[in-house]
Amino acid sequence: MSDDYRPDSRSGDRGPSRNGRTDGPSQPGSRAGNGAGKRAHGPGDLWGAKPGSRRAKRAVGPTAAELAAMNGWKRRRALKKRRIARMSTGKRVSRRIGVIATSLLAVFALLFTVAAIGVYKVVNVPSPDSLNTSQTAQLLYSDGTPIASITGGENRTSVPLSKVPEHVRSAVIAAEDRGFYSEPGISIRGTLRAVLNDIKGGSVQGGSTITQQYVKNAYLSSDQTLGRKVKEAAIALKLSREYSKDTILENYLNTIYFGRGAYGIQAAAKAYFGVNVQQLTVSQGALLAAVIKSPEYYDPRITPTAAKDRWGYVVDGMVSIGKLSQTERDTLKFPTTIKKAAAKSSALDGPLGLVWTQVKQELADNGIPESEINAKGLRITTTINRTAESDAIAAVKSTFANLSPQQKKDGTRPALVAVNPANGGVVAYYGNSTGTDFDYANGYRPPGSSFKPYTLATALQQNVDGKNAAYAISSTVNGSSPQNIAGTVVNNDPSDLQYSSPAVRVDFAMKVSLNTVFDAMANKVGPDNVRDMAIASGIRDVNGSGKKTLIRKDGTVSFGIGIGDADYAVRPVDQANGFATIANGGTAHKTFFVAKVADAQGNVLYRHKVSGSRAMDPKVANDVGLSLKPIADWSLDSLAGGRQSGAKTGTAGIQTGPNAGQNSDAWMVGYTPQLSTAVWVGTGGTKPIHNASGGQEYGRDLPGLTWKAFMDAYLNGQPNEPLPTTQMITKGANIAPSSTKPSSSAPSTTAPSSTAPSTTAPTTTAPAPTPTPTPTPTPSKSCGVLGVICTTTTPPASPTPTTTSQAPQGAATTTPAGAPAG
Numbered sequence: 001m002s003d004d005y006r007p008d009s010r011s012g013d014r015g016p017s018r019n020g021r022t023d024g025p026s027q028p029g030s031r032a033g034n035g036a037g038k039r040a041h042g043p044g045d046l047w048g049a050k051p052g053s054r055r056a057k058r059a060v061g062p063t064a065a066e067l068a069a070m071n072g073w074k075r076r077r078a079l080k081k082r083r084i085a086r087m088s089t090g091k092r093v094s095r096r097i098g099v100i101a102t103s104l105l106a107v108f109a110l111l112f113t114v115a116a117i118g119v120y121k122v123v124n125v126p127s128p129d130s131l132n133t134s135q136t137a138q139l140l141y142s143d144g145t146p147i148a149s150i151t152g153g154e155n156r157t158s159v160p161l162s163k164v165p166e167h168v169r170s171a172v173i174a175a176e177d178r179g180f181y182s183e184p185g186i187s188i189r190g191t192l193r194a195v196l197n198d199i200k201g202g203s204v205q206g207g208s209t210i211t212q213q214y215v216k217n218a219y220l221s222s223d224q225t226l227g228r229k230v231k232e233a234a235i236a237l238k239l240s241r242e243y244s245k246d247t248i249l250e251n252y253l254n255t256i257y258f259g260r261g262a263y264g265i266q267a268a269a270k271a272y273f274g275v276n277v278q279q280l281t282v283s284q285g286a287l288l289a290a291v292i293k294s295p296e297y298y299d300p301r302i303t304p305t306a307a308k309d310r311w312g313y314v315v316d317g318m319v320s321i322g323k324l325s326q327t328e329r330d331t332l333k334f335p336t337t338i339k340k341a342a343a344k345s346s347a348l349d350g351p352l353g354l355v356w357t358q359v360k361q362e363l364a365d366n367g368i369p370e371s372e373i374n375a376k377g378l379r380i381t382t383t384i385n386r387t388a389e390s391d392a393i394a395a396v397k398s399t400f401a402n403l404s405p406q407q408k409k410d411g412t413r414p415a416l417v418a419v420n421p422a423n424g425g426v427v428a429y430y431g432n433s434t435g436t437d438f439d440y441a442n443g444y445r446p447p448g449s450s451f452k453p454y455t456l457a458t459a460l461q462q463n464v465d466g467k468n469a470a471y472a473i474s475s476t477v478n479g480s481s482p483q484n485i486a487g488t489v490v491n492n493d494p495s496d497l498q499y500s501s502p503a504v505r506v507d508f509a510m511k512v513s514l515n516t517v518f519d520a521m522a523n524k525v526g527p528d529n530v531r532d533m534a535i536a537s538g539i540r541d542v543n544g545s546g547k548k549t550l551i552r553k554d555g556t557v558s559f560g561i562g563i564g565d566a567d568y569a570v571r572p573v574d575q576a577n578g579f580a581t582i583a584n585g586g587t588a589h590k591t592f593f594v595a596k597v598a599d600a601q602g603n604v605l606y607r608h609k610v611s612g613s614r615a616m617d618p619k620v621a622n623d624v625g626l627s628l629k630p631i632a633d634w635s636l637d638s639l640a641g642g643r644q645s646g647a648k649t650g651t652a653g654i655q656t657g658p659n660a661g662q663n664s665d666a667w668m669v670g671y672t673p674q675l676s677t678a679v680w681v682g683t684g685g686t687k688p689i690h691n692a693s694g695g696q697e698y699g700r701d702l703p704g705l706t707w708k709a710f711m712d713a714y715l716n717g718q719p720n721e722p723l724p725t726t727q728m729i730t731k732g733a734n735i736a737p738s739s740t741k742p743s744s745s746a747p748s749t750t751a752p753s754s755t756a757p758s759t760t761a762p763t764t765t766a767p768a769p770t771p772t773p774t775p776t777p778t779p780s781k782s783c784g785v786l787g788v789i790c791t792t793t794t795p796p797a798s799p800t801p802t803t804t805s806q807a808p809q810g811a812a813t814t815t816p817a818g819a820p821a822g
Helices: 054-060 064-069 072-085 089-122 166-176 188-200 210-219 226-242 245-255 265-273 282-291 304-320 326-331 352-365 370-375 386-400 405-410 448-464 506-512 515-525 527-537 559-563 572-583 618-628 702-715
Strands: 137-140 146-150 257-259 379-382 413-419 426-430 483-485 488-490 594-598 604-607 646-653 663-671 676-682 802-804 813-815
Touching: 064 072, 146 352, 166 210, 166 245, 166 282, 166 304, 210 226, 210 245, 245 265, 257 265, 257 282, 257 370, 265 282, 282 304, 304 326, 352 370, 352 379, 352 426, 352 594, 386 413, 386 426, 386 702, 413 572, 413 702, 426 572, 448 506, 448 515, 448 527, 448 559, 448 572, 448 618, 448 646, 448 663, 483 515, 488 515, 506 515, 506 618, 515 527, 515 559, 527 559, 527 572, 572 618, 572 646, 572 663, 572 676, 618 646, 646 702, 663 702, 676 702
Parallel strands: 137 379
Antiparallel strands: 137 146, 379 594, 413 426, 413 676, 483 488, 594 604, 646 663, 663 676
8 A cells, every 4th residue: 555545644534543533423522523422613513614515525535445546646635635624713724824925925036036037137237446436415403404514535446356365355254254155146045034024124134145245335225125136136146147256355345335434445454554455464354344344333443342342253253264263363462443534624523423423323224334325425314403412512511611620630521412202313412522532422331320210110110010019109118228138238328318217208219319218129129120111211222232231240130220330331322311201201212313314316215213112101200200300409400490300310439449439420311391311421431520629529510510501501492391290109008198298399408518428438337137148248239329338247258340331332441330329
């Protein structure tokens, strides 16, 4: 008997199946029975089919004799029909959808191939020397007025492949296309994946081979259209047939954009290292290969950490393809580049130069490489408001114009970012005064107490969700100092000891910034949940190197996140966006700089699509905002004309070394319904910063003064829009009577002095041990706001510094765990 007919198999006729059911007449109690026994589909049916119906007949199927008389093809078809007829309705529908989808995909692939073949026959492959890269592009404010004209002075010198060292070629192949010499010129799988992803509205993707990259960058636009992808595939195939791999690689290396205005490997060698391509070392060649993916982003003068990570990927790739031994790789050192050549004087020489950097990166992320900006004479409309940017620059200049000799010696510098809460558009941006080098608005620094609103939002959201009803802003909590939290003694700032009490309201604790309250709150609601809330609100989940943010080196999150200690660094741009989410009733948006891009003929190539996501319940945003309303006034930074705001100050201190107990970072983050602004002040490292009197610098000082000056100037003449006035979440544990609610003014008749209190840490004594085992102390625990060093119930270990990531805008900097202050 042939293998096509097995009476005892699952697909056979009459024989018993695995569960013992036969295909003969139904028995009482069987799943498919027609008798009085238990039925799976109700009386009178057969596998869900109506008796006597076409499907019922298929379900029973032909007899053994009928099957034996059939040839192989007919027998298999009959058995398949019977198998399908016996499927449940849901399975049959799913199968039909799968068959239709597969058929459509096959048809699409066929049409794509036919179109590519048609284009292949008529398309001409132009010479690399015919490329035009010198049109003038326009960078525009949000109202369409010009920021700057971007002149495309081409910097390209072609060289034969023989002059390009073998290790440089290998580095490029390792970075961009490790199968270059063995592939047909296009990646069918990659191209179809990119097309389908575009159809589904996913992130921009493109062909993965060097040949396809060369075609797209040299001959085509970055339009994410099917027509462009068909043409790309056709030209890539034609190139592969008409030219050798070495010729394609030579043309690619002579036309690809490397950043710094350099087209081609020779110009890149000059721009980055001041040498000819023949003189490039292995390490230098690997860096040039690394920057191809995103020239602006991977320039080590702009983002050193990301550049080093990408360089490491390239040299590891050279090892994997056999072009570099592991021993050689281990001896390589990251190369030092020369300073970027100064461009002609323009508006981009100042703070707007960093806006231009952000714009180019955003364009690249959306499929428009820097090489196209001048090649197509693009008109790029940004989100930057002309008035707001001018007011931001003026606020920084006026506040920092008269720094004391000590402040100048400290190297104190600011960053300011303002975001539109309604859509996430960045309306003002100040990362430094020169527009080049390190961008402090995009650098990671410990936020201190300016992070506390996310902790409160987490607690209130759990209350709303019914997971943990312990907290409302009117709840009475323990604000005493010191407290033992998870085995670590935590202190409030010495200046806050007058407000520290075993019974304080949550909103009052926010106003005076009691660390013990928010450390304990984070510990109770779960540190990981605080991280999730911050990320949902607008804090970036991963940095430019792809590493997770808001997490310790060991991969854990401690209760120290509740007051933003040094392990939980953030960017000013993210803080502005996170507070914008609170201002916007809990709906978050991603920040963006580019509103629209058009070519020289006015054809729109890209337009930003605004889409928000719910980060927190509107009631949560309402009540967090209520707790932030008194703070600008409390900090002596209230806005002009009685304009309402929600704000939070923050400071992070140095815990170890000779400067322990002094502040290194200070923040003021606040919003009105129209605008959310974050101001950071520091040195970018762990040096102490001082106020004008030589005391500790606090959030209410230079950051608060800059924030107020900017907000007052920009909002002048705009409607004084109100903030929430009524508490929405009223259920919870230990709710205090409304009569005990603290006013928005200070408890005492004297506002806090701008001069910091003594930096001498009070002596702390650990409380009696609890039944919970005490963990081994670590130096990264959160502490008092003036750098009071934590103590534990066990003898403390010698403190060691904690590394705080500076990615994506700078290399990691060794930063001792901070002592955040309000």
